[in-house]
Amino acid sequence: MHLSSISNVISKVTVDKVQVWILSECVSLFQVNVRDALNQAMDEELERDERVFLLGEEVAQYDGAYKVSRGLWKKYGDKRIIDTPITEMGFAGIAVGAAFAGLRPICEFMTWNFSMQAIDQVINSAAKTYYMSAGAQPVPIVFRGPNGSSAGVAAQHSQCFAAWYGHCPGLKVVSPWNSEDARGLLKAAIRDDNPVVFLENELMYGVPFDLSEDVLQKDFVVPIGKAKVERRGTHITLVSHSRCVGFCLDAASVLAKEGVECEVVNLRTIRPLDVDTIEASVMKTGHLVTVEGGWPQYGVGAEICARVMEGPAFNYLDAPAVRVTGVDIPMPYAKILEDHSVPQIKDIIFSVKKVLNM
Numbered sequence: 001m002h003l004s005s006i007s008n009v010i011s012k013v014t015v016d017k018v019q020v021w022i023l024s025e026c027v028s029l030f031q032v033n034v035r036d037a038l039n040q041a042m043d044e045e046l047e048r049d050e051r052v053f054l055l056g057e058e059v060a061q062y063d064g065a066y067k068v069s070r071g072l073w074k075k076y077g078d079k080r081i082i083d084t085p086i087t088e089m090g091f092a093g094i095a096v097g098a099a100f101a102g103l104r105p106i107c108e109f110m111t112w113n114f115s116m117q118a119i120d121q122v123i124n125s126a127a128k129t130y131y132m133s134a135g136a137q138p139v140p141i142v143f144r145g146p147n148g149s150s151a152g153v154a155a156q157h158s159q160c161f162a163a164w165y166g167h168c169p170g171l172k173v174v175s176p177w178n179s180e181d182a183r184g185l186l187k188a189a190i191r192d193d194n195p196v197v198f199l200e201n202e203l204m205y206g207v208p209f210d211l212s213e214d215v216l217q218k219d220f221v222v223p224i225g226k227a228k229v230e231r232r233g234t235h236i237t238l239v240s241h242s243r244c245v246g247f248c249l250d251a252a253s254v255l256a257k258e259g260v261e262c263e264v265v266n267l268r269t270i271r272p273l274d275v276d277t278i279e280a281s282v283m284k285t286g287h288l289v290t291v292e293g294g295w296p297q298y299g300v301g302a303e304i305c306a307r308v309m310e311g312p313a314f315n316y317l318d319a320p321a322v323r324v325t326g327v328d329i330p331m332p333y334a335k336i337l338e339d340h341s342v343p344q345i346k347d348i349i350f351s352v353k354k355v356l357n358m
Helices: 034-048 072-076 088-100 112-132 162-166 179-191 244-256 275-285 300-310 312-316 335-339 345-355
Strands: 002-005 008-015 018-025 029-033 052-056 081-083 104-108 142-146 172-174 196-200 208-212 228-231 236-240 262-266 269-271 288-291 322-324
Touching: 029 034, 029 179, 034 052, 034 072, 034 179, 034 208, 052 088, 072 081, 088 104, 088 112, 112 142, 142 179, 162 172, 162 196, 162 269, 162 300, 172 179, 179 196, 179 208, 228 244, 228 275, 236 244, 236 275, 236 345, 244 262, 244 288, 244 345, 262 275, 275 300, 275 312, 288 300, 288 345, 300 312, 300 322, 322 345
Parallel strands: 052 081, 052 104, 104 142, 142 196, 172 196, 236 262, 236 288, 288 322
Antiparallel strands: 002 029, 008 018, 029 208, 172 269, 228 262
């Protein structure tokens, strides 16, 4: 953790050729990468509630395949940080059964692509039981791991599961972008009595973000089901989740130099979808572009466009909404083809100009 600024800042300015020293107050900010934010959240929740435990492949003695669980096994031991065999169906079933019995498991998939081995446990066992028991049997479990495309891992390891799991009632599905999202949403997910699908991104693990002291408090949580406006704008709304939020902010910075002010909405949660925040933004800007790394057909962007069309914001649109998505093919292995298969900043800029008829 790196302290990037201090509470009292002394700065020197020149006024009418006279140097003046100014003492000003500012907020203390700490640089924390997404990996450490997730690690802190699990550590604090393991400490807070003895019913919480973590299981998955290599999460204990190896500190996790991506080092997200670094140090937790040494601190909490074998009973609460559990290495499992390579059998997703098996350890996901154990985790769901533990949730039925009153524990609060965190079930890590080394990648969400491997969750397909356990999808019956996630959908039929975890997602539906709370409803089928008329609320008598809560299922407080978090399924977490890296989601979406990484780099150079080809078709079988590069899928985005936001739309897959977002389709299923009974699940809550969250997709953090930055360290604040990761920390606050994971703590909220662990405390929730519903099964939560927590979709991380491998390429974001090492990216640092500034966090305030408030965010680093142990009682800080980000409410599930609430989006965040990351950048205010008046001309067009960009709605995205996970890594693509950063692409949207970069595109917005470029477009601002051309006089286009983009409002960037970070979904944070895929299900339940914060339609109110999306509609409020679209009703202000009159234009909409959705951005996601997943495939276009039946995707998150398609759902957002449908909700806008069916609601009051449709009457405020001055042009059809446009989706920026991954290309509708299995992910290629070759890097040049891979780069052309996922959204890039230039694709967002092109789509914004198309919508605004520039």
